[in-house]
Amino acid sequence: MGNESILDRMETPADLRRLTPAELEQLAAELRSVILETVSRNGGHLSSSLGTVELTLALHLVFNTPKDCLIWDVGHQAYSHKLLTGRRNLFRKLRQTDGCSGFQSRIESPQYDVIGGGHAGTAISAALGLEVAARRRGDDARAVAIVGDGSLNCGISLEGLNSVEESGAPLVIVLNDNRMSIDHNVGALPSYLNRIISGRAYGHFKALAKTMLRKVPDLYRSVQKIEEATKSVFLPGGLFEELGIRYLGPVNGHSIPDLVRLLSAARDSRRPVIVHVITEKGHGYAPAAEAPERYHGVPPFDPALGLRGSGRMTFSRAFGETLTELAETHSELAAITAAMASGTGLTGFAERFPERFFDVGIAEEHAVVFASGLAAGGMHPVAAIYSTFMQRAFDPIYHDVCLQNLPVILALDRAGMVEDGPTHHGIYDLAFLRAMPNLTISPRRMKMNCGRCCIGRWR
Ligand SMILES: Cc1ncc(C[n+]2csc(CCOP(=O)(O)OP(=O)(O)O)c2C)c(N)n1
Known part of the structure; x- marks a missing residue:
């Protein structure tokens, strides 16, 4: 061979x-x-x-x-x-x-x-x-x-x-x-x-305990019954x-x-x-x-050297830095991400304002409805989500943000064509968001004080 x-x-x-x-x-x-x-x-x-x-x-x-x-x-x-x-x-x-x-x-x-x-x-x-x-x-x-x-x-x-x-x-x-x-x-x-x-440590302990208990059959049977009844807790x-x-x-x-x-x-x-x-x-x-x-x-890199930081200013980085700066003076401003904290430039915000930063996991619908709740409660939420993944939240944007006319800012990253191909292109946002009532769409510009539903869209 x-x-x-x-x-x-x-x-x-x-x-x-x-x-x-x-x-x-x-x-x-x-x-x-x-x-x-x-x-x-x-x-x-x-x-x-x-x-x-x-x-x-x-x-x-x-x-x-x-x-x-x-x-x-x-x-x-x-x-x-x-x-x-x-x-x-x-x-x-x-x-x-x-x-x-x-x-x-x-x-x-x-x-x-x-x-x-x-x-x-x-x-x-x-x-x-x-x-x-x-x-x-x-x-x-x-x-x-x-x-x-x-x-x-x-x-x-x-x-x-x-x-x-x-x-x-x-x-x-x-x-x-x-x-x-x-x-x-x-x-x-x-x-x-x-x-x-x-x-797993519990598993080893349980095996040892069982060996010992088998020597006392009545007790062993009672323990088995308890274990059966509580299996969702212990197993x-x-x-x-x-x-x-x-x-x-x-x-x-x-x-x-x-x-x-x-x-x-x-x-x-x-x-x-x-x-x-x-x-x-x-x-x-x-x-x-x-x-x-x-x-x-x-991106392409040399495996012998590993990835090198480019230090390049990107829209995501500019967005994250600006939002963090604004949060210094706007005490009710909150940032939401759906499992894309680094991708949307929000890691700095998360470190500076952990109590106003919410990573909800891969849950775009929940992110948008949660933002509507924060807004109705008097906060100023900014939900930063990639354009393609915001498609998941079409109905929450309509039903929970726009129809309620709540001041939520939806910040769409990676709009337009992206390198990941057809599943990830951010090309539908303008088409589906233009149909929404009470929504201001502002390409590349965020209006923090507009007091309305607002979309910032950039790539
Ligand atoms: C709806 C949606 N939101 C966000 C993403 C971006 N995304 C791609 S992979 C990934 C993490 C997936 O984690 P996991 O399922 O644990 O897989 P792993 O990469 O850890 O193997 C995320 C958030 C996505 N692909 N789809």
């Missing part, structure tokens, strides 16, 4: 199933090196894709792709999936004309990317739809949703989870938990997941169990044998299952593992 590239020999994921454990490890290293080399040349999403290499291999080993479908939430972590599904040549031109999209794409691979992505929170609902349709066709094809801990917070993900049990479909959800969104994760759900992970994943979804994990997301074992159990389960996989964002490239938020989406 020597130094021959295994990746070059891969034609379809079926080839994977003939590899030895050592060859799979070598393939994981090769995938990481191709991803790093390509992204550092073309720009793209780096740390998320480096973290999912072993998970991707294990998924293609356990599931019968392409008959079984893998639906990656957002799709920015699916570079290994692309490389293993016949797109090696396209991948060389990642995010370039005639090259690979940065996300899953139906146009690019109707077989392996059955539903495309780009906006967060869609995988669970899409995979559930595929599962239900397959059962209806009388087909045993499976659909697997792979969702990050950040995207699990999305309204759509939670709506999807709410429907799983009732659908009767044995959906497999893989929760790829790297404890990060783009920035650090926020909210109650990530804290819950962290408690599960750190609760890891009790929240999911309560929703009718069997919880498996947590499992080391960089161990292929462990992943294969747990994913096989999930595949064979008759009930819906969530497999809690712990990965490290940026795994295998030290600068990205140490600063995963900086390496989430990157």
Whole structure:
């Protein structure tokens, strides 16, 4: 075998199933090196894709792709999936004309990317739809949703989870938990997941206690009854169990044998299952593992030197600095972001005014309705959201801000054409916002004292 590239020999994921454990490890290293080399040349999403290499291999080993479908939430972590599904040549031109999209794409691979992505929170609902349709066709094809801990917070993900049990479909959800969104994760759900992970010590203690109690059968039976009754409190994943979804994990997301074992159990389960996989964002490239938020989406850079700060003044930076300055004199001014604090230039504001800064996670609808509540309560909220993601909040802008005629400022970043392609272009905002009543649209200019609903839009 020597130094021959295994990746070059891969034609379809079926080839994977003939590899030895050592060859799979070598393939994981090769995938990481191709991803790093390509992204550092073309720009793209780096740390998320480096973290999912072993998970991707294990998924293609356990599931019968392409008959079984893998639906990656957002799709920015699916570079290994692309490389293993016949797109090696396209991948060389990642995010370039005639090259690979940065996300899953139906146009690019109707077989392996059955539903495309780009906006967060869609995988669970899409995979559930595929599962239900397959059962209806009388087909045993499976659909697997792979969702990050950040995207699990999305309204759509939670709506999807709410429907799983009732659908009767044995959906497999893989929760790829790297404890990060783009920035650090926020909210109650990530804290819950962290408690599960750190609760492993409790598991060891429980096993020891059980061994000792077995020596006193009556006492053991009583403890079992109590445990059964309180299982949602003590057992890891009790929240999911309560929703009718069997919880498996947590499992080391960089161990292929462990992943294969747990994913096989999930595949064979008759009930819906969530497999809690712990990965490290940026795994295998030290600068990205140490600063995963900086390496989430990157411009071209030299991997030997790592990313260098450009020091360039951008609209986002100017916006963040101006807002922070205004907040010094406007004590009721508040800033809201939907998981894009650094992208919208708000990290300085968050440090200076933590009590007036709200990162609500990937929840654009909630961000806008929350802003309307703050405004009705006498505050001056500014919700800074990328143009493309503001599409999620079409109705809250209409129903909760404009119809109420509340003084909310919506600051739209990345308007116009952007490098991430059609899922991310900010080209519809003027079209849908011009239809809103009571709304002032001011391209590139913010009127802090206008006392009305107001949109600032810039790129
Ligand atoms: C609706 C929407 N809002 C914001 C984004 C921007 N965005 C892309 S990836 C990401 C973080 C996703 O976190 P997670 O699901 O945990 O995946 P990870 O990158 O950590 O693997 C965000 C906020 C998006 N894609 N879609």
